[in-house]
Amino acid sequence: xTARDGQAAVELEGVGKAFGxxxxxxxxxxxxxxxxxxxxxxxxxxxxxxLLKLIAGLQRPDAGAIRVLGHDLVAAREPELAALRKxxxxxxxxxxxxxxxxxxxNVAFPLLHAGVAADEIDARVAARLRAVGLAGSESKMPAxxxxxxKKRVGIARATVARAELVLYxxxxxxxxxxxxxxxxxxxxxxxxxxxxxAVVVSSDVAAVAAFADTIAMLHDGRIRxxxxxxxxxxxxxxxxxxxxxxxxxxxxxxxxxxVEAARPAPGAWP
Amino acid sequence: xxxxxxxxxxxxxxxxGVDAALELGRVAVGTIVGALIxxxxxxxxxxxxxxxxxxxxxxxLLFVAVTLGFIGMVMVYQTxxxxxxxxxxxxxxxxxxxxxxxxxxxxxxxxxxxATRVGAGIAAEIGSMKVTEQIDALRxxxxxxxxxxxxxxFLASVIMTVVLTMFGMAVAWxxxxxxxxxxxxxxxxxxxxxxxxxxxxxxxxxxxxxxxGAAIPIVAGFCGLRAKGSSEGVGAATTAAVIGSxxxxxxxxFTISAIGLIIWGAGL
Ligand SMILES: Nc1ncnc2c1ncn2[C@@H]1O[C@H](COP(=O)(O)OP(=O)(O)O)[C@@H](O)[C@H]1O
Ligand SMILES: [Mg+2]
Numbered sequence: 293x294t295a296r297d298g299q300a301a302v303e304l305e306g307v308g309k310a311f312g313x314x315x316x317x318x319x320x321x322x323x324x325x326x327x328x329x330x331x332x333x334x335x336x337x338x339x340x341x342x343l344l345k346l347i348a349g350l351q352r353p354d355a356g357a358i359r360v361l362g363h364d365l366v367a368a369r370e371p372e373l374a375a376l377r378k379x380x381x382x383x384x385x386x387x388x389x390x391x392x393x394x395x396x397x398n399v400a401f402p403l404l405h406a407g408v409a410a411d412e413i414d415a416r417v418a419a420r421l422r423a424v425g426l427a428g429s430e431s432k433m434p435a436x437x438x439x440x441x442k443k444r445v446g447i448a449r450a451t452v453a454r455a456e457l458v459l460y461x462x463x464x465x466x467x468x469x470x471x472x473x474x475x476x477x478x479x480x481x482x483x484x485x486x487x488x489x490a491v492v493v494s495s496d497v498a499a500v501a502a503f504a505d506t507i508a509m510l511h512d513g514r515i516r517x518x519x520x521x522x523x524x525x526x527x528x529x530x531x532x533x534x535x536x537x538x539x540x541x542x543x544x545x546x547x548x549x550x551v552e553a554a555r556p557a558p559g560a561w562p
Numbered sequence: 563x564x565x566x567x568x569x570x571x572x573x574x575x576x577x578x579g580v581d582a583a584l585e586l587g588r589v590a591v592g593t594i595v596g597a598l599i600x601x602x603x604x605x606x607x608x609x610x611x612x613x614x615x616x617x618x619x620x621x622x623l624l625f626v627a628v629t630l631g632f633i634g635m636v637m638v639y640q641t642x643x644x645x646x647x648x649x650x651x652x653x654x655x656x657x658x659x660x661x662x663x664x665x666x667x668x669x670x671x672x673x674x675x676x677a678t679r680v681g682a683g684i685a686a687e688i689g690s691m692k693v694t695e696q697i698d699a700l701r702x703x704x705x706x707x708x709x710x711x712x713x714x715x716f717l718a719s720v721i722m723t724v725v726l727t728m729f730g731m732a733v734a735w736x737x738x739x740x741x742x743x744x745x746x747x748x749x750x751x752x753x754x755x756x757x758x759x760x761x762x763x764x765x766x767x768x769x770x771x772x773x774x775g776a777a778i779p780i781v782a783g784f785c786g787l788r789a790k791g792s793s794e795g796v797g798a799a800t801t802a803a804v805i806g807s808x809x810x811x812x813x814x815x816f817t818i819s820a821i822g823l824i825i826w827g828a829g830l
Contacts, residue, residue, distance in 0.1 A: 374706070382698075405704055
């Protein structure tokens with residue numbers, strides 16, 4: 293339904309991206325089938341967020357090809373991208389809530405701009421806020437929320453328009469294990485209901501491996517490993533296995549980077 | 563090899579400059595097209611233009627009154643000093659002052675003040691939305707940031723710059739009249755003389771005011787949308803907006819004055 297039969301929801305081939313001469317992605321190739329759940333792991337500052345923005349059509353790659361929901365993002369012009377983005381939901385790593393709008397207006401925003409009728413917007417926003425456990429916070433402003441609450445508002449906003457593809461950037465960073473598993477239950481329930489495709493970037497390897505059907509590890513600008521989530525912890529590749537298990541590897545920087553990634557930024561949670 | 567490095571650096575800077583100029587052009591065209599067409603199509607925040615007008619007025623009313631008041635006083639004082647040195651020309655000061663005020667000083671100095679207050683405010687707001695990815699979040703809903711953020715500020719700024727210019731001119735005129743009366747005993751009936759102000763002057767002055775009001779949010783919005791990094795990026799964008807919009811005011815002043823001279827000739 294999302295794309296034509298047999299066509300991948302997301303397809304990247306040899307995608308490269310550099311910022312000011314610094315190469316962040318150097319030939320990333322990935323495929324996510326419709327309805328699939330891809331988890332992306334990898335060291336901090338490895339380009340995971342950049343990869344999601346490329347898939348969302350918010351940035352353009354320097355090299356390679358990207359197809360999303362049947363659209364060629366490299367060839368597409370801005371109006372086509374704008375129309376395509378309405379079919380994609382995104383949870384930003386730092387929530388990116390509109391600080392001038394209340395919680396309810398934040399969640400309503402994608403519906404408002406999709407031309408949904410006002411009373412239906414109210415009903416869907418209320419239902420969504422109930423699902424993320426924020427009923428009663430409708431009129432609060434983002435500045436009044438804790439980090440975990442902001443994250444849940446972000447999830448509500450990303451999924452309220454029943455997007456065909458939802459991109460989650462660190463949906464559980466800095467959350468306790470109970471909240472983490474609640475959030476993944478929520479993502480699972482959403483996906484079961486809408487049949488959407490999900491791409492989750494996370495530093496919480498165990499939790500994302502439990503949610504995703506496929507895991508890809510981004511390392512040095514490339515996909516170092518991709519396979520069934522169940523096989524991640526026994527991967528043949530030592531770098532991947534030790535990253536996933538959080539084990540020390542002789543003289544390698546992988547572990548320290550992964551630990552750094554798993555730890556929330558100091559002061560991130562009020 | 564050694565010789566090529568500085569050249570590539572210069573080349574990259576030149577390309578960045580071209581890139582920025584193109585982007586500024588896109589924001590300008592997008593804003594004007596948005597103000598005429600696309601802004602009115604999609605859903606808009608209710609009362610957004612009125613809210614922006616209120617912000618601009620609230621931020622600048624006192625500021626414009628104080629600066630334009632002092633400038634009126636200083637200009638009249640200095641002119642009176644000069645005109646009383648050789649022959650007594652005090653009778654002419656008011657009429658000439660009114661002409662200069664309407665034609666140039668009122669619109670340009672009001673706009674200079676607005677360039678700092680309003681330009682900085684717009685760049686800081688939009689810039690902080692950029693670095694916190696709220697701009698990207700807007701784009702995820704298919705919203706054009708220029709339509710959503712710059713156009714309402716543009717419309718509000720055009721209206722408010724014209725209004726504040728008239729207000730600033732009135733304050734400067736009044737302050738100048740008081741200075742003339744108390745310091746140089748110019749009769750207010752002589753001072754408040756509009757005989758030198760022709761319709762062409764009013765036209766030109768108000769055209770300038772509207773053009774300044776249009777340029778400030780475009781330049782400031784452009785700077786805000788280009789903000790990078792975190793809070794220091796917002797600071798840099800704000801500074802760039804103040805410099806850029808003040809500069810835009812000067813260029814527009816020069817251009818419109820030149821066009822006025824071409825149309826009306828030396829009789830202006
Ligand atoms: N818009 C940008 N401009 C310049 N550098 C960027 C930009 N976005 C990301 N980067 C850089 O790209 C690298 C990867 O960033 P990111 O994708 O956020 O990493 P992560 O894997 O932690 O999500 C970082 O070094 C970051 O500084
Ligand atoms: Mg990231």
